[in-house]
Amino acid sequence: MNMLSIEAELPALDDIIARLSNGQQLPFTRAAVQAATTELIQATWIQYASGAQVSFSGGNFRVGVQTGDYVRSIQDGLRFPDDLTGEVFTTSAHGAAIESGQDARDMKPSLLASPKAKTGANGKKYITVPFRHGTPGAATMPAMPKAIYAQARNLSFSRVLSPLPTRSYSWGGRIKEDDTGKRSHTGAHPGAGYTWKAGKYQGLVKMGQPGHTQYLTFRRLSENSSKKSWMRPAIKPKPIRQAVIENTREQVQDMIVQGFQQDLAAMGLGGD
Structure with a gap:
């Protein structure tokens, strides 16, 4: 799997270091590299991957749906190849897909090929797909409207x-007929001409327990489902990694240069 990474390092001063350090360790520079790597680069990347609005090259975007795997990969993806270089990386497939975008595709074949798919009495394959919905204001998953949440929480x-x-399940309450969020695909959508049979939140249930609640809907896909019913449109690339670099570059360089200047002063080589 390809690894996406961002480095924090002392900019273009290798020769100076070689001449001045004379084997000394540059402790202030090392501490500045470590702080810039964790407090700026890693923290910003995690924030963006968790759904915060991202500013990049005059525009804005947001990652609407994330997986815990992506954020955990960034949290774990920290290393220091040497004293003066820090690196944050991710090996998450979800992160790579966000960066590169995704082509339009029919989700039906892959879902029916899942080991979770079953075969009905009619010999046709089917699978039940869960969709999780966030409460209003949620950043890590699509949030349900306040009116739906007012019903769901009760x-x-x-x-x-x-x-x-x-x-197997013991079913409790359920949102019944509701057309909220019901869609008809038109235009360049690969599923153009198809209209959802129900609203997005119809059938929603509350699972878990107080303090650890999840809201889910379940949709059935089978070999008999319309060919256009599970078509996903193309997803444009979202350059989170480049946005992190662009939005932290100046602060990272300032921190590291300040650390280097402190080391120069400690060696008696700084200016007035």
């Missing part, structure tokens, strides 16, 4: 009774 809990592969 639902009785649904619970899982047995684990996979024979998972």
Whole structure:
């Protein structure tokens, strides 16, 4: 898997260091590199990957849906190849897909090829796909409207009774007929001409327990489903990594140069 990374390092001063340090360690510069790597580069990348609005080259974008894997990968992706270089990286496939964008595609074949797919009495494959919905203001997943949340929070809990592969449920309350968010695909959408059979939140249930609540809907896909029903439009690239570099570059360089100047002063080589 390709790795995406960002480095913080002392800019264009290798020769100066070689002449001045004479084997000395430059402790202030090293501390500045470490701080810039973790407090600026890594912290900013995590913020962007968690759904904060990103400013980049005069425009703005936001990553609407994330996976915990992507953020955890950035949190774990920290190393210092030497005293004067820090690196933050991610090996998350989700992060790579965000950076490169995704082509339009039919999701039906891959979903029906999943090991979770089952075969019905009619010999046709089917799969039940869960969709999780955030509460109003959520940044890490699509947030439901306030009017829907007002209904959802008052639902009785649904619970899982047995684990996979024979998972069963005890169903509680459910949002019934509701056309909120119902879509008809038009224009360049690969599913143009298809209209959803129900609203986005129809059938929504509340699962978990107080303090650890999840709101989900479940949609059934089968071999008999319309060819256009699970077509996903193209997703444009979102250059999070370049945005991190652009938006932290000056601060990173200032921190490191200040550390270097402190080392020069400690060696008696700084200016007035």
